[in-house]
Amino acid sequence: MISLVQVAFSNFKFRSLFFRILFLLIVLVVITVLIVGFFANRYSQNVVRSEVKQSSFQMLEQTRRLMDTLLNDVDQITIRLAQNRAFSEALEAGAEGPSPSDVDEIHNYLLDSYITSPYMESIYVYYAASDLVQSALIGPTKSKDMDDAAWLPDYHSMQRTESRWFVREYPDNKNLSQTQVTLIRTTPWTGSPIQGAIVVNMNQQALFQIPSFRLMRQGEEIWMVSPDAKLAFNSNTGREVPVEEFAVVRDKIGSDISAFTGAFRGSEFTFTAVSSPYTGWKYVDLIPTSSLYKSSTEIQSFMLILMAFSILAAVLVAFYITLRIYSPIHSLVQMVNNKKDDWRSATPIREQSELAMLFSAFISMKEQGAEMESQLKDNWPVLQQSFLQQLIHERSKLHEERFAKFAYYQLPVTPNGFFVCVIRIDDYHTYVEKYGSFDQSLIRYFIAKLAGELSGHLYRSYPLHMESRDVILVCNLEASMTAEAFCQDVVETAERMRAAIREYLHLTVSTGIGQLHMQAGDISESYREAVDALESRAFKGYGLIAPSWLNREKNPGDHLLIRKLAELKREILLMFREEPSQSFEDELYKLSEAAEGAEGLPFPLIQHAYFQLIVEVFQRSTELGLPAHADNELADLLEKLLRLETVDDVVHFAQAYIRQTNLRFHAEKKTEPESVAQQILDYIQVNFDKEISLGGIADQLQLDPSYVSRLFRQEISITFMDYVISLRLEKAKELLRMSELTVKDIGASVGYANQRSFNRIFKKYEGMTPGEFRDIHAPKKLHRDEIY
Incomplete structure (x- = not known):
């Protein structure tokens, strides 16, 4: 290297030529590196932006489906109550108000709904004729005497029987929150005019705080916007979004999917919004723009470092090549200037002639080209696999170009149509534990080869060799056939594959088959259809043949x-x-x-x-x-x-x-000593038909009655009196069905000396009187002394 530098600068006449060649090579190489780096960085940003946008829509769709389910469950509670007979009679009772029996039945329904829903803060029914309001905890009272009557203006604004969500302020700031999420369903269910309403107040923090916020990117938030677009709630905390922050996006949220960017909290954010067609609520995903390009920034930094090293290497290589080019030119010029008679005796600059070195370089380049061609042939299967990966993951409208690529990668195909077959190994966890990685690869290869041999008469199959549970076959029909014949022949071939794999490998596999597509650019659609069809394996078991044309539609419920x-x-x-x-x-x-x-x-x-x-x-x-x-x-x-x-x-x-x-x-x-609650249970089992009380039991145990009540409810999950009543009613129903005792005697035998009390309690819990229960459930008999 040092000797070449000395040769290059030994003659000032050719030094300018050296620098011109060097400068030209450096410019060409550096410009090439910069252009490649620029477009690679731009492509990486587009890929990251596309992936983040897709993940944002997936996150929003997950949130929308979850919230639709929760809000719909609450609405279903109001629908069932609106269709209840007792509630309909209570609405038509007039100014005197509903009857006590209707009040009791409605109270039981409200209380059960209130207890079973963790998102419900309170539930009311409103009887417009009598201006009475009944809640899950308090009986009918005038609306003006209620602590919370702020929903009445919203109720009066509703012109027809419908269900609407409202977000309103708490009255008198009695709650730490500043807003209240309320569902109002006007009644009756059908007809007009409006005779009342069912009002449900939600616990907004429990309702809107969803667990998926733990899966979000740094700085990402999801807002749930009320149907009237007045307020929004943050799913990370369940709390209301500040008014000044919500004002940034309120006017830009449309009725359909929308996406936009803007300044927010001192930096740039990307907003994606969707609307629920079922509840009217809207969902907005906020992501700091900086987080979108976090991975892209890392790629960009890597590209800059790579470009710097590439430029440095290019400069060194250009300098070396310039020396190699300049040295033989300088040597040849010296040889021409020598005398003709003694040119043969001229000693070269180096032991080897620079001209010989030049020819040697050409020979070396030729050998390198042959070596590269050989390496390309060795790597041809890798290139084919990369092309097949592109086919199943990227849809294209350039169908002719896809056909040309099949020929370029030496994969012969016909224009008779393409489809994808996915062979999935069943019980994959056991399969991985049973076989080593090398054996797993051999089994996948054998499955692909077996599938190709069994289907060769019908279609050509090109397998993707992936280290996963799926063996993916890109298939091309050998001859044109009708849709009916295709469906029948492909399923029969899949059945033969499954039987052969079970016989030779002692494995069960499930097979998903995509639709036949005539264009090469639509192969990814067939792959998606095959994978979707395989989802039914979870319901139908292993060893399934799942053609996509028999796939059931998704169940929205x-x-x-x-x-x-x-x-x-x-x-x-x-x-x-x-x-x-x-x-x-x-x-x-x-x-x-x-x-x-x-x-x-x-x-x-x-x-x-x-x-x-x-x-x-x-x-x-x-x-x-x-x-x-x-x-x-x-x-x-x-x-x-x-x-x-x-x-x-x-x-x-x-x-x-x-x-x-x-x-x-x-x-x-x-193995443990009998608990206090168990002692009480044993005592009730023996004495439930007598006048017993929790206070008397507590005195006998020398314990505080409130402590005993709390302990009993904690361990048994119901109150002491409810448990006693349930035992008494079960015994009473048994006597009503099997004995001929009178209703009064049956009531006395289970602990109710007063028949009226027995009738009232029985109807409250069973929905009918003891006599009606006996008429329905008691076996009918013939009396000899009566004439029918």
């Missing part, structure tokens, strides 16, 4: 599953303290019935719903004193649940856990 599980949870928790029984097993069986109607829902949503039930049982068992198996028991349960791949497995897992926890509770309970 995902809140029905959540509501059913909530009802079963209450029943299971009430029976949890009891010994294992057939009733308890019946409730557990209903868990599988609830899942039968969930087909079409996303499988992760079903896993989450059943895990929430497991968490409730775990928390209840710990409240009752049952120690956990391990410190991270819930985390272990979640890990096991996520390994399951079918709905049946998830249901059986939940049933087994609840059953095992119940058995553990009673096994440990037998």
Whole structure:
């Protein structure tokens, strides 16, 4: 290197030529590096922006579906009450107000709704004719005597029977919050004029604070905007968004999906908004623009560093090449200037002639070109796999260009149509534990080859070799065929594949088949259809053949599953303290019935719903004193649940856990001394038909009555008197069905000396009088002494 530098500068005549060549090479290389770096950085920013936008819409859609479910559940409560017979009669009672029996029945419904909904702060019914308001805790009272009558102007603004959400101020600042979220449903359900209303006030912090904020990017927020677009609530805290902050986006939120950017909190933010077509609420996702480009900034920094190193390397390489070019030119000029007679004796500058070095360089470049061509042939399968990856993930309208690329990558195809077949290995967790990574790769390769051999007469298949549970085949029909023939032949071929894989590999696989598309640019659509069809495997089990044309539509009623599980949870928790029984097993069986109607829902949503039930049982068992198996028991349960791949497995897992926890509770309970609550339960079982009181029991135990009442309710989940009444009514119903005693005698035998009190309590809890109950449920008999 040093000798070449000395040669280059040995002659001033050619030094300017050296610098011109050097400058030209440096300019060309540096400009090339800068252009490539600029477009690479711009492309990376576009990719990041597109991915963040897609994730924002996914987050908003998740939030919208969750809030629609919660708000719809509250609205369903008002609908069921609006259709209640007692409520209809109470509305038509006139100025004198509803009857006591209707008041009692409506009160029971309001109280049950208030207790079972964690988002409900209060619930009222309003009888317009008598100007009375009845709540879940207080009987009918005049509207002017209510602490909160601020909803009446909103009610009077409603011109027809409908359901509307309002956000209003709290009266007299009696609550720490400044606003109140209220649902008003005017009644009756049909017809006019309006005769009253059902009013539900929500606990806004519990309602609007959703758990998904933990998954958001730094600085990201989701606002839930009221239907009238007056206020918004932050899902991270559940609190109201300050008015001055909400004013920035209020006027820009439309009725459909919208996205915009603007200055906010001293920096630039990106806003994405969607509206719910069911409730009228709007949802806005706010992301600091700086966080959008965080990963892009890292890429940009890397690109700048890479560009700097590239420029430095380019300068060094250009300098070296310039020396190599300049040196033989200088040598040749010297040789021409020598005398003709002694040019043969001229000694070269170096032992090897620079001209020879020049020819040697050309030969070396040729050898390098041949070596690169050989390397390209060796890497051809990698290039083919990259092209197939592009086909299934990117849709294109340039269909002819896609056909040309098939030919370029040496993948022969016909214009008869394309589809994608996804072969999914069942019970993947067991498969990974059983085989090593090398064996797994061999099995996937064998499945792909077997599929190609079995389908060769019908279509060509090009497999994607991915280290995952899926073997993806991009298929191309060999000959044109009708849609009916295609559907039949492809399914039959998939059946043969499944049988052969089971025979040779002792594995079960499920197969999803996408629709046939005639254009090469639509292959990604067929892949998406095949993957969507495979979702039904979670409901139908392993070894499934799932053609996309037989795929059921998505079930929009995902809140029905959540509501059913909530009802079963209450029943299971009430029976949890009891010994294992057939009733308890019946409730557990209903868990599988609830899942039968969930087909079409996303499988992760079903896993989450059943895990929430497991968490409730775990928390209840710990409240009752049952120690956990391990410190991270819930985390272990979640890990096991996520390994399951079918709905049946998830249901059986939940049933087994609840059953095992119940058995553990009673096994440990037998080794402990009898609790105060259990002593009271045993006493009630024997003496429920007598005049007993909690105060008398507390005196006998020498304990404070309020402490005993609280202890009983905490462990039994219901009050002392409700438990006594339930035992008395169960015995009374048994006597009404099986005995011929009079109603008065039956009431006295279960602890009610006064028949009127017995009739009143029986009707309150059962919805009918004892006589009516006997007429419906008692077996009919013939009397010999009577003529019919």
